[in-house]
Amino acid sequence: MPATETVLDVEALLGGSKQEFEKLVRQESPRLFRVIVRMVGDDDEARSIMQETFLQAYQRLDTFRRESKLTTWLYAIGINQARAALRKAKRTSSLDDQDVERMQPTFTKGMFAGSVDAWSPLQMAELSERKRLVHDAIAKLPPDYKEVVIMRDIEQLSTDEVAEALKISNGAVRVRLHRARQTLRELLYSHIRE
Amino acid sequence: MILKRFMMKVAGLPSCEQVNSFLALYMDDELAEEDRSAFERHLRRCKDCSAYFHQYRTTVELVQQEREYDIALPDELIEHTLEFLRSNATYAD
Numbered sequence: 001m002p003a004t005e006t007v008l009d010v011e012a013l014l015g016g017s018k019q020e021f022e023k024l025v026r027q028e029s030p031r032l033f034r035v036i037v038r039m040v041g042d043d044d045e046a047r048s049i050m051q052e053t054f055l056q057a058y059q060r061l062d063t064f065r066r067e068s069k070l071t072t073w074l075y076a077i078g079i080n081q082a083r084a085a086l087r088k089a090k091r092t093s094s095l096d097d098q099d100v101e102r103m104q105p106t107f108t109k110g111m112f113a114g115s116v117d118a119w120s121p122l123q124m125a126e127l128s129e130r131k132r133l134v135h136d137a138i139a140k141l142p143p144d145y146k147e148v149v150i151m152r153d154i155e156q157l158s159t160d161e162v163a164e165a166l167k168i169s170n171g172a173v174r175v176r177l178h179r180a181r182q183t184l185r186e187l188l189y190s191h192i193r194e
Numbered sequence: 195m196i197l198k199r200f201m202m203k204v205a206g207l208p209s210c211e212q213v214n215s216f217l218a219l220y221m222d223d224e225l226a227e228e229d230r231s232a233f234e235r236h237l238r239r240c241k242d243c244s245a246y247f248h249q250y251r252t253t254v255e256l257v258q259q260e261r262e263y264d265i266a267l268p269d270e271l272i273e274h275t276l277e278f279l280r281s282n283a284t285y286a287d
Contacts, residue, residue, distance in 0.1 A: 110209030
């Protein structure tokens with residue numbers, strides 16, 4: 001828990017307390033902003049999406065079901081807002097579902113279809129130095145995959161929390177995350193073997 | 195490949211494809227003890243899966259380092275957000 005984090009009175013907040021809601025805004029803005037920026041790739045757009053997310057959250061407090069965490073519920077609203085903004089702007093990712101499928105490893109009768117060459121120390125060093133490669137690779141993922149990577153691997157939410165936020169099963173979170181990681185591996189490999 | 199498949203089968207070990215499907219669970223330390231043991235024994239005998247696992251783990255570590263790629267919240271954004279909320283009729287009521 002960050003040093004600045006204060007304990008929220010969830011009951012008062014759900015009862016409409018603006019004081020408690022504004023504590024939530026102060027407490028959750030940094031992480032929510034990071035998640036949204038990574039989703040939409042634009043600071044200005046992320047600002048307005050974040051503001052709209054908090055407004056929607058306040059207006060929909062009565063829809064909060066106590067079986068999930070309040071913050072998870074808030075991220076669900078933020079992710080939906082970010083998806084809607086991407087759709088509205090007709091901004092597409094560089095990769096689509098077919099590309100993701102193509103970047104999964106292939107097997108013949110259960111065994112690797114081709115040989116997997118180990119990355120050399122030089123290639124490993126190059127990957128560690130070129131951090132921008134990883135950043136750009138994540139940005140290329142289709143939204144369904146990107147949001148799982150952002151929440152699970154970057155923001156370190158639990159599988160349960162990601163499943164709740166995205167309203168999918170834990171198994172579906174794991175499958176998406178696995179496919180996303182395999183796609184990222186392939187994207188990174190395509191750069192270092194050039 | 196046929197020989198490798200035969201050897202894995204004789205040793206009672208999962209196929210490369212099964213091992214691949216275990217990667218995320220293994221990384222989360224959520225594999226049952228028996229599966230984890232079979233996963234690790236397969237990796238010791240299979241250079242393809244061993245190389246692939248190493249690359250998969252490296253990828254995850256590099257992605258996790260994105261956390262350090264700081265996206266700072268603009269100084270005034272929280273205050274602007276609160277002003278935005280207070281200026282909205284449904285919030286101000």
